[in-house]
Amino acid sequence: MSNEAILHEHQTGAHDAGHAHEHHHHETFITKYVFSQDHKMIAKQFLITGIIWAIIGGLFSVLFRLQLGYPESTFPWLEDFLGNWAKGGKLDPDFYYALVTMHGTILVFFVLTAGLSGTFSNFLIPLQVGARDMASPFLNMLSYWFFFAASIVMMASLFVQTGPASGGWTIYPPLSALGEASSGSKIGMDLWLISMSLFIINALLGGLNYITTVLNMRTKGMSMTRMPLTMWAFFFTAVLGVLSFPVLLSGCILLLFDRNLGTSFYLSDIVINGKILPNEGGSAILFQHLFWFLGHPEVYIIILPAMGIASEVMSVNSRKPIFGYMAMVGSLFAIAALSFLVWAHHMFVTGLNPFLGSFFVLLTLLIAVPSAIKVFNWLTTLWRGNIRFTPGMLFAIGFVSMFISGGLTGIFLGNSALDIHLHDTYFIVAHFHIVMGVAGMFGMFAGLYHWYPKMYGRYMNNTLAYIHFWVTLIGSYLIFWPMHYEGLAGMPRRYYEFSGWESFNMFGGLNQFISFVSIIVFAAQLLFVFNFFYSIFKGRKVTELNPWGAASLEWSTPIRPGHGNWPGEIPEVHRWAYDYGKDGRDFIPQTEPVGEDESKH
Amino acid sequence: MTTATAQPTTKLWSGGKSPFNVSYGKLMMWYFLMSDAFTFGAFLISYGTIRFSQNVWADPNHVFNAFPFMGHANLPLAFVSLMTFILIFSSVTMVLAVHEGHKMNRKGVEKWLVWTILGGLAFLGCQAWEWTHLITGEHEVLVNGAIQSWGTTVTHNPWGPEVLFNGKEVATPGPIAFGGYFFGITGFHGFHVFSGVVINIIMLIQTRMKVFENRGHYEMIEKAGLYWHFVDLVWVFVFLCFYLV
Ligand code: HEM
Ligand SMILES: [Cu+2]
Numbered sequence: 001m002s003n004e005a006i007l008h009e010h011q012t013g014a015h016d017a018g019h020a021h022e023h024h025h026h027e028t029f030i031t032k033y034v035f036s037q038d039h040k041m042i043a044k045q046f047l048i049t050g051i052i053w054a055i056i057g058g059l060f061s062v063l064f065r066l067q068l069g070y071p072e073s074t075f076p077w078l079e080d081f082l083g084n085w086a087k088g089g090k091l092d093p094d095f096y097y098a099l100v101t102m103h104g105t106i107l108v109f110f111v112l113t114a115g116l117s118g119t120f121s122n123f124l125i126p127l128q129v130g131a132r133d134m135a136s137p138f139l140n141m142l143s144y145w146f147f148f149a150a151s152i153v154m155m156a157s158l159f160v161q162t163g164p165a166s167g168g169w170t171i172y173p174p175l176s177a178l179g180e181a182s183s184g185s186k187i188g189m190d191l192w193l194i195s196m197s198l199f200i201i202n203a204l205l206g207g208l209n210y211i212t213t214v215l216n217m218r219t220k221g222m223s224m225t226r227m228p229l230t231m232w233a234f235f236f237t238a239v240l241g242v243l244s245f246p247v248l249l250s251g252c253i254l255l256l257f258d259r260n261l262g263t264s265f266y267l268s269d270i271v272i273n274g275k276i277l278p279n280e281g282g283s284a285i286l287f288q289h290l291f292w293f294l295g296h297p298e299v300y301i302i303i304l305p306a307m308g309i310a311s312e313v314m315s316v317n318s319r320k321p322i323f324g325y326m327a328m329v330g331s332l333f334a335i336a337a338l339s340f341l342v343w344a345h346h347m348f349v350t351g352l353n354p355f356l357g358s359f360f361v362l363l364t365l366l367i368a369v370p371s372a373i374k375v376f377n378w379l380t381t382l383w384r385g386n387i388r389f390t391p392g393m394l395f396a397i398g399f400v401s402m403f404i405s406g407g408l409t410g411i412f413l414g415n416s417a418l419d420i421h422l423h424d425t426y427f428i429v430a431h432f433h434i435v436m437g438v439a440g441m442f443g444m445f446a447g448l449y450h451w452y453p454k455m456y457g458r459y460m461n462n463t464l465a466y467i468h469f470w471v472t473l474i475g476s477y478l479i480f481w482p483m484h485y486e487g488l489a490g491m492p493r494r495y496y497e498f499s500g501w502e503s504f505n506m507f508g509g510l511n512q513f514i515s516f517v518s519i520i521v522f523a524a525q526l527l528f529v530f531n532f533f534y535s536i537f538k539g540r541k542v543t544e545l546n547p548w549g550a551a552s553l554e555w556s557t558p559i560r561p562g563h564g565n566w567p568g569e570i571p572e573v574h575r576w577a578y579d580y581g582k583d584g585r586d587f588i589p590q591t592e593p594v595g596e597d598e599s600k601h
Numbered sequence: 602m603t604t605a606t607a608q609p610t611t612k613l614w615s616g617g618k619s620p621f622n623v624s625y626g627k628l629m630m631w632y633f634l635m636s637d638a639f640t641f642g643a644f645l646i647s648y649g650t651i652r653f654s655q656n657v658w659a660d661p662n663h664v665f666n667a668f669p670f671m672g673h674a675n676l677p678l679a680f681v682s683l684m685t686f687i688l689i690f691s692s693v694t695m696v697l698a699v700h701e702g703h704k705m706n707r708k709g710v711e712k713w714l715v716w717t718i719l720g721g722l723a724f725l726g727c728q729a730w731e732w733t734h735l736i737t738g739e740h741e742v743l744v745n746g747a748i749q750s751w752g753t754t755v756t757h758n759p760w761g762p763e764v765l766f767n768g769k770e771v772a773t774p775g776p777i778a779f780g781g782y783f784f785g786i787t788g789f790h791g792f793h794v795f796s797g798v799v800i801n802i803i804m805l806i807q808t809r810m811k812v813f814e815n816r817g818h819y820e821m822i823e824k825a826g827l828y829w830h831f832v833d834l835v836w837v838f839v840f841l842c843f844y845l846v
Contacts, residue, residue, distance in 0.1 A: 130616070135625035208632050212625045220617030242636045250643035254785065263755045263781035265647070278756065281655060281778040286647055293643070573616060 027563075035145075037137035038563040042144050043123035044455065047448075049151060050115020051529060057106035062522050064099045067091045069515025071497045085163070093496045094183050097166035100494060101184065102158065104169030105192070109199055110154070112302040112440040114147050117241075118202075120305055120447050121210045121234040123455065127554035128228050130219025130573060132564045135212040143205035150198035157191035165192035168494060170295065173266035173287050177258045180272050190259060193252045200245045200252075207245075210238035219553075221573035225329070226590070228552045228577040229322060232329050233308025236336040237301050244297035244340070251290030258282070285350055292343035299436050300339045303403075304332060306443020307374060310396040312577075313450045314378060316550045317393035318385025319586065321578035324377040331370035338367050348416040349423045357416045364414035371407050375400065386581075390548070391465035392450030398473045399442040405477075406435025409484065424494070427487025430480045438476045445469075445528070452532075453547050457560045458539030464531040468524050475521035479514050486510065551587050552577040630824045634831045637793075641835050644789065645842055648782045655776045659760035661844045664753070667734055681844050684727045685836065688794075691720025692833045699826045702819025707808060710822060714805045717829065721798040728791050732784070743771045755780040783843055790839050793832045800825050 036042060066075060067090070074089035085095040122140065126133050134140045157164040166184025167176040171192065179186045214235045218227070254265040258279075266287045267279035315322040322328060344352055344360040352360075378400045387393065409431040412418050422428065445468075452460050487493075491504050498504040546555040553573065557565050571591040579588040583599055613620045621628065652658055662677040669680070694716040701709030739750040740759040743766050751759040751774075761775035804825050813819045 135629065139629075204633070204636055208629045208636075211632055212628045215621070216619045216623075216625045216628060218616035220615075222616035223614050226616075242632055243639055246636045246640035247643040250640050250647070253789070254644075254647065257755070257781065257785060261755055263785065264777050265651070265781055265785075279777070281651065281776045283651060283654065286650060290643055290647065 035141060037133070037141045039122045039126050039134050039137065039140060040455070040561065040563075042140055043119050045144050046114055046118030046122060046147065049147065050111050050119065051532070053106050053110040053151065054115065054525070055529065057103050057111060058522050058525060060099045060103040060106070062519055063091065064096055064103070065515040065518045067096055067496065069512045071499060094166060095163060096496050097168075097182070097494075098163045098184050098188070101166045101168055101171075102154075102164050105154070105165070105196075107437065108169060108298065108302070109196070110147075110151065112436070112444070113241075113298070114199070114202065116302065116440060116444050117210075117234060117237050117305045118144070118147065118206060119444075120230070120309060120451075121206065121238065123451065124230055124554065125210055125213050125234060126217070127454070127557065127561075127565060128231055128552055128577075129214060129217060130222050130553050130570050131213060131217035132566075132570070134209045135217055136209055139205050140209050143202050143209065146198050146202035146205065150195045150202060153191050153195035153198060157188045157195065160187050160191070162186040162188055164188040170288075170291055171255070172291075173255060173258065173284050174270055177255060177266055178270070178272060178277075179259065190256070193256050193259075197249060197252055200249045203241045203245045207238035207241040210234055211242065214238075219570045219573055222553075222590075225326070226573055226576045228308075229311040229325070229328050229332075230305075230308040232332055233304045233311075236332050237304045240297045240301050240304070240336055240339065244294045244301075247290055248294035251287055251294075254290075255287065285347070288347050288350060289343070292346045293340075295346065296343040297336075297339045299432070300335060302436055302440045303443070304336070306399060306440050306446075307332070307403075309443045309447040309450075310378065310399045311381075312552070313392045313396040313446045314381050314400075315578055315580065316450075316548050317388045317390055317396070318381055319388070319549075319580045320381055320385040321580055321582075322377070323380040323383075324373070325576070325578065327373055328377055331373040334370040335367060338363060338370070342367065345414055345416075345419075348419045354416065361414060361416050365411065368407070368411055368414075371403075375404055375407070390449065391460070391462060391469055392446045392448075394466070394469045394473075395442045395446035395449060398469065399439050399446060401473075402434050402439040402442055402476070405481075406431055406433075406439060410435060421490070422487060424492055425487035426483040426491050426493055429493050430483035430487060433480045433483075434476070438472075438480070442472075445472075448532070450548070451554075452535070452539075453542045454554055454557075456536050456539070457542050458535050459542065459547075460531050460535040460539060464527055468528045468531070471524035471527075472521060475517050475524065478517045479521065482510050482514060546589075549587050551575075551579050551589050553590055556589065556591055624820060626820065626824055627827070630827050634827065637831065638835075641786075641789075641838070644782075644786050645838060648786060648842060651778050651782065655778065657762055657775060659758065659775050659779050661846075664735070664760055665731075665844060667738070669730055678844055680727065680731065681840065684724055684731075685840055687720055687727065688724050688833050688836050691717045691724070692830055694720060695826045695829045699819070699823050702813070702822045705814070705819070707811065707814050710808050710813075710819060711805060714801055714808065714822070718798055718801045718805065721794055721801065721829075724794055725791060725798070728787065728794075732787075735783075741771055743773050753780055753783075755784055786839060787843065790832070790835055793835065797825075797829050797832050800828065 032038075033041065036045070063078075066073075066078075075086070076089040078086035078089050078091070082091075082095070085092050091099070122134070125131075154164075162183040164184060165171060165176070165188045166182060167189070171189070175181050176185055176189050179189075214227075214231055218224075224232075254263075257263045258265050258267055262279075264279035264282040266284050267277065267282040268284075270277040270279060311322055311328060342360055342364045344357065345364045348357055348360075382397070409427065413422055413428065413431060449460060449465055452458070486504075486507050489503070489507075491498065491501075491507060498507070542559050545559060548555070553571065556571055558567060573590045574593045575588065575590055577590055579590075580586070582588060613622075619625070619628070623631075665681055666675050666677045667680065668674065668676045694713045698710050698713035698717060701713060735753040737752055739752050741748050742751045742759040742761070743749075743764060748766070748771065751757045753759060756777060758775035758777050758779045759772055760779065761773040763770045763772050765771075804822055807813060807821070808819075813821060
């Protein structure tokens with residue numbers, strides 16, 4: 001038996017699968033839509049689950065913004081809707097914390113991780129590298145179902161009597177480790193940990209598939225440096241996930257033990273309700289290290305796919321090659337590598353040795369270099385391009401704007417001395433919402449508007465899309481920009497109300513304004529959701545193979561590709577994915593052989 | 602295994618083939634093991650930081666000195682050495698199973714898989730004995746001026762420094778983190794061994810059903826083997842961290 005035989009077997013196997021499909025259609029509803037092993041269907045499953053979570057998570061933020069913006073008012077309808085959690089029309093403080101925690105957890109993990117890389121890595125990797133499907137379609141399917149299971153458990157935690165986890169999305173012990181500490185630290189916290197463990201398995205199975213598909217399954221001629229930047233971004237994202245999520249898993253397991261078996265991994269010297277606990281010798285800071293060793297790469301797990309999508313969409317719609325392809329790949333790599341070395345910048349004020357802190361300051365600020373390279377290259381890609389302002393393009397440009405604004409505040413925070421003042425204030429909230437939350441969502445929207453025709457064979461409505469874009473862009477700045485001022489003035493995050501502070505009363509009006517705008521922005525997202533689902537059934541049909549005139553491989557498939565993607569042979573690739581505006585031609589697809597007298601790029 | 606047919610290295614990455622000349626399944630296994638190494642790494646580093654933040658720790662020569670059927674004989678680390686030997690031996694039998702797979706010798710694969718499974722089960726049995734012995738074996742501890750009898754659990758550690766009490770040497774409570782980490786990490790490793798045994802049993806059944814013979818290669822055995830060697834390798838680190846230092 002030879003290694004060659006094994007390698008070969010897989011390729012032909014996949015090929016046969018592609019063929020078989022055309023001839024006999026014995027797919028049932030179950031195998032086509034539910035337990036599907038087609039990467040395109042799995043992508044849509046991730047997407048729609050993500051959309052549902054985004055609506056829930058977004059709604060939560062509207063609810064707690066009501067409390068923050070209108071602390072004096074009551075909303076009797078809230079009681080009809082939430083019962084005891086909003087007695088007399090005012091959010092219960094415990095429930096407020098539950099909402100904030102769930103908002104963070106849902107948006108960071110379920111929407112911007114599973115919903116973003118789950119959707120686009122699955123959808124685009126086989127299409128853009130030229131493969132029939134993922135390396136292992138079966139594990140890919142399992143990956144979605146683990147996500148589904150995680151979703152069910154998290155959803156269930158919303159309905160238990162003591163409420164879901166409420167210690168913040170970072171679930172720091174000892175608060176999260178002791179059931180007596182708060183109602184959200186009871187069963188809701190266990191469910192959170194179980195759900196996240198399932199989620200980590202989903203991320204792992206997905207990530208392994210993405211990595212191996214990119215490395216092993218590229219079609220003939222698709223060398224690594226001919227891949228679109230989306231592929232590089234998803235590849236590095238997967239590597240980050242595979243290496244950092246397991247550390248969170250370890251942290252979660254130890255926390256589960258502390259909660260349920262009486263161990264003392266994170267607990268020491270604790271008095272609760274006048275009772276001295278026997279736990280001794282553990283360290284709450286240890287958890288922070290484990291959490292942020294994942295937590296910081298996690299923020300890049302969110303933003304790298306968005307970067308990849310923005311690069312691709314911007315190049316296509318500027319009708320210009322992406323500026324500095326190799327620099328883009330290099331900076332993705334630098335960001336991915338550095339992201340493992342900066343986690344303690346979230347812990348500057350935990351009592352971390354300031355000498356050690358200074359190393360983390362240095363490494364943190366170093367990330368600004370590759371980030372700036374990317375920004376520079378995006379702007380130069382736009383420079384003198386024939387820009388088509390499609391909705392996807394607008395969101396891609398919006399992404400760059402958000403990334404710049406939020407990245408700049410990161411430089412403030414990366415200085416450990418400044419961070420003493422800014423830590424745990426609204427400045428942080430502003431920083432990460434702009435640079436990760438909004439930018440991540442913008443990347444997702446850019447991708448959705450751009451690849452929707454490939455996903456569903458129809459277009460989304462442009463007018464609704466433009467309204468969606470402008471309301472979201474302006475609204476997001478209006479919501480998060482003022483938070484910088486609140487944070488600089490010292491207003492702490494994660495507080496139920498600020499009436500106890502004379503000095504923050506001046507922000508009453510501002511808070512009201514922020515809450516008001518968030519309701520509008522939330523409504524604009526519902527517009528998007530409507531547009532999305534409506535267009536699946538009623539959208540304008542796609543009639544040409546390559547509506548955007550893009551060079552990459554996914555547009556060489558039929559308008560509605562079946563399982564196996566290409567009806568015949570997988571096309572061979574002869575050039576990189578960015579031959580736009582070359583030799584007087586608008587674009588040259590990757591499948592076209594390099595001509596005799598073609599100029600070099 | 603034949604090596605790559607001669608091809609210029611520049612072509613390796615140009616698409617249409619696997620750049621490392623391995624199947625996607627093995628590549629996935631390698632990445633999974635890297636990921637799993639980070640899980641264990643996180644546990645062991647946590648253990649290290651907590652352990653070295655304590656003034657005292659339990660002396661392994663003292664804690665792990667029992668052997669089944671040997672009564673109270675003082676045999677420091679003898680039993681765990683046996684366990685380690687069993688596990689390493691099962692790695693050897695796994696190598697032999699993979700080797701027979703290359704030769705397409707189904708009977709040979711079956712034989713060595715059975716030995717590997719037995720080795721894994723024996724290891725788990727030993728671990729079960731060791732855990733039981735620690736948890737149920739009571740030791741006298743001086744707590745608040747009175748003698749109590751403690752087993753070694755996640756909440757009790759009877760292996761603290763000894764003091765003189767009524768003219769007798771008695772132990773005081775040691776850091777409770779000891780039990781948590783010991784049972785937590787060896788348990789997590791034991792869970793991996795257990796999964797490995799289950800995987801190997803599935804492989805054995807499939808081998809017997811001639812699944813691999815019909816497929817023309819025994820690559821699945823190789824993948825199971827990678828996992829099994831990894832689990833053994835992790836044990837070496839666990840052994841080092843809990844028994845030797
Ligand atoms: C130049 C780049 C960046 C630097 C120097 C930087 C620095 C920092 C620092 C020092 C903190 C901790 C502040 C504190 O808690 O006191 C922080 C928080 C945070 N950053 Fe950044 N950051 C950068 C870019 C990003 C990017 C690109 C993302 C996401 C895609 C991001 C997401 C976050 C999040 C989520 C938090 C807060 C987490 C929490 O406490 O809940 N940052 N950043
Ligand atoms: Cu960070």
